[in-house]
Amino acid sequence: MEKLNDQEIQEKLTSVPSWKLTDTKWIERKYRFNEYLNGVEFVQQVANLSEKVNHHPFISIDYKMVTLRITSWHAKGLTALDFDLAKKYDELFIQIKS
Template sequence: MERLNQSAIEARLSENPNWKLSDDKWIERKYRFKEYLNGVEFVQLVANLSEEANHHPFISIDYKLITVKITSWRAKGLTDLDFELAKKYDELYKKVNKN
């Protein structure tokens, strides 16, 4: 995948307002859950999806707060795949957070 330029990154971030640019090469989002185990369930779903895509984020579990950071190592920055997965992670969050 080809690395996105700054204007493309800004355009993609405007489509994904809950995601923030970090260190000019990562996008990051924090997900809050009512119950600890809902957050753990979300992490498992993110891990399964990421494994299928062979594109793995950094995931941090801080009790009921899950932080997901993603970048494309081979491209040395952000690609369309990062933003596609971010959107899918958001869909998983909506699914898990309904419970």
């Protein structure tokens, strides 16, 4: 995957409005859960999906808050795959939150 330029990144961010650009090469989102174990379940599903596509986020679990950070190491920045996964992670969150 090719690294996105600044304009492409800004365009892609509109499709994942809960995600924020950090340090020009990461996107990040914090997910809040009502129960600790819901967050752990979410992380397990994120891990399974990430393993299937061999593209892994940084994951932090802080009690009922899960933070995901994504970048593409090989591209040295953000790619379309990062934004595609962000959308899929958001879908997983909706399923667990429901």
